[in-house]
Amino acid sequence: MLLPHLTRAAPHLRAASTAATLAAALKAGDALRSRRRRFTEDDVAAYAGVSGDRNPVHLDDAFARGTGGFQRGRVVHGMLVASLFPALIASHFPGAVYASQSLKFAAPVYVGDEVVAQVQALHIKATGARHIVKFATKCFMDDEETLVIDGEAMAFLPTLQLIVEAIK
Amino acid sequence: MLLPHLTRAAPHLRAASTAATLAAALKAGDALRSRRRRFTEDDVAAYAGVSGDRNPVHLDDAFARGTGGFQRGRVVHGMLVASLFPALIASHFPGAVYASQSLKFAAPVYVGDEVVAQVQALHIKATGARHIVKFATKCFMDDEETLVIDGEAMAFLPTLQLIVEAIK
Numbered sequence: 001m002l003l004p005h006l007t008r009a010a011p012h013l014r015a016a017s018t019a020a021t022l023a024a025a026l027k028a029g030d031a032l033r034s035r036r037r038r039f040t041e042d043d044v045a046a047y048a049g050v051s052g053d054r055n056p057v058h059l060d061d062a063f064a065r066g067t068g069g070f071q072r073g074r075v076v077h078g079m080l081v082a083s084l085f086p087a088l089i090a091s092h093f094p095g096a097v098y099a100s101q102s103l104k105f106a107a108p109v110y111v112g113d114e115v116v117a118q119v120q121a122l123h124i125k126a127t128g129a130r131h132i133v134k135f136a137t138k139c140f141m142d143d144e145e146t147l148v149i150d151g152e153a154m155a156f157l158p159t160l161q162l163i164v165e166a167i168k
Numbered sequence: 169m170l171l172p173h174l175t176r177a178a179p180h181l182r183a184a185s186t187a188a189t190l191a192a193a194l195k196a197g198d199a200l201r202s203r204r205r206r207f208t209e210d211d212v213a214a215y216a217g218v219s220g221d222r223n224p225v226h227l228d229d230a231f232a233r234g235t236g237g238f239q240r241g242r243v244v245h246g247m248l249v250a251s252l253f254p255a256l257i258a259s260h261f262p263g264a265v266y267a268s269q270s271l272k273f274a275a276p277v278y279v280g281d282e283v284v285a286q287v288q289a290l291h292i293k294a295t296g297a298r299h300i301v302k303f304a305t306k307c308f309m310d311d312e313e314t315l316v317i318d319g320e321a322m323a324f325l326p327t328l329q330l331i332v333e334a335i336k
Contacts, residue, residue: 043218050214051251052205055258057265067263067326078266079251083219086247090223095235097225098246102270158235 026093026133026160031120034088036142038114039076047080075108082149084117085137089155092162099132099154107141107148114142119153130156194261194301194328199288202256204310206282207244215248243276250317252285253305257323260330267300267322275309275316282310287321298324 048054056063061073068075082103089096109115119135132154139149216222224231229241236243250271257264277283287303300322307317 037220046214046218047251050211050218051248051255053251053255053258055254055264056262063263068265077251077254079247079254079269080219083215083221083245083247086223086245087219087221090221090225094224095231096223097236098273100270100272101247101250102268104268105266 024162024164026121026124026157026162028121028124031118032088032092032162034084034091034117036114036116037084039080039109039111041074041111043080044074044076044111047077051077051079053077053079070108070110072108072110074111076111076113078103078105078109078149081109081115081139082137082151084115084139085119085135085151085153086155088117088119089135089153089157092164093155093157093159094163095158097156099156101137101153102151103137104150105148106150107146109139109141109148115148116140116142116144122152124160127156130158131160132156192330192332194289194292194325194330196289196292199286200256200260200330202252202259202285204282204284205252207248207277207279209242209279211248212242212244212279215245219245219247221245221247238276238278240276240278242279244279244281246271246273246277246317249277249283249307250305250319252283252307253287253303253319253321254323256285256287257303257321257325260332261323261325261327262331263326265324267324269305269321270319271305272318273316274318275314277307277309277316283316284308284310284312290320292328295324298326299328300324 044058057068058074058077064070064074086098117139119137121133122136123134125132135153137151137153212226225236226242226245232238232242254266285307287305289301290304291302293300303321305319305321
């Protein structure tokens with residue numbers, strides 16, 4: 001079964017576009033994709049403000065190239081890129097509660113780069129009224145070949161019925 | 169040796185206040201503490217904006233109490249609280265580059281709660297011109313008894329000389 005933003009064990013398959021909002025039950029193997037996201041200078045500045053992380057590798061091109069060793073200059077905060085995972089899960093499962101997340105920052109994301117986040121359900125277990133789901137969490141450059149973040153998350157979902165938002 | 173914001177293998181020891189900026193070399197066992205941080209409604213709204221994570225457990229008190237099961241209402245995004253770790257490391261080591269982070273969200277942080285982040289160097293290894301440091305990363309409620317996030321981070325530091333900012 002293919003649904004917008006939902007591919008089943010087929011990470012590189014693009015889902016068809018539709019205007020409808022559908023519901024389906026999450027199963028092990030299902031993968032959810034985010035929309036493409038380009039982090040702008042303003043995003044990085046806003047995140048630096050709210051997080052307090054003013055590391056010059058994120059704010060100063062010359063410093064990022066020199067001390068940071070980032071050839072193309074300022075990089076997006078890794079934890080800002082990683083925020084795409086809980087955002088993606090919550091967009092399909094409002095009320096999801098994050099239990100854990102591991103993150104390996106595999107490649108830099110530069111200001112202006114477009115990325116796509118993907119979460120794939122690895123294991124689902126009922127626990128009381130909720131379900132706890134282990135997700136593989138990956139973020140790719142828009143070319144879908146460069147893995148920029150790899151890891152796993154555990155989240156409590158209030159239901160396995162997911163909201164499938166239409167890709168506009 | 170005790171320095172502002174730096175306690176050596178003494179996580180609960182408060183460092184003395186001073187107006188000076190000092191430098192010292194990080195050693196295994198050293199712990200760095202953040203200032204107390206209270207996440208406000210505005211912080212949560214700003215983070216929801218830049219991350220795209222509009223999970224109603226962060227934005228809607230009634231939803232957070234009901235579906236979310238959070239007795240005191242809206243909770244701060246866990247990944248926003250976790251941003252204190254790279255922010256703390258970068259404040260002492262500008263140019264630090266994050267390699268990995270694991271996070272276990274142990275207890276909720278409600279809007280308005282004050283927290284303190286702590287990173288403790290577990291292992292330091294020279295690698296080319298940099299050092300790679302494994303940190304234990306913990307975040308506590310201001311009472312310092314409730315652990316809200318537990319985990320580990322790996323970061324490349326351009327130098328082990330740390331900037332010790334005065335506590336005002």
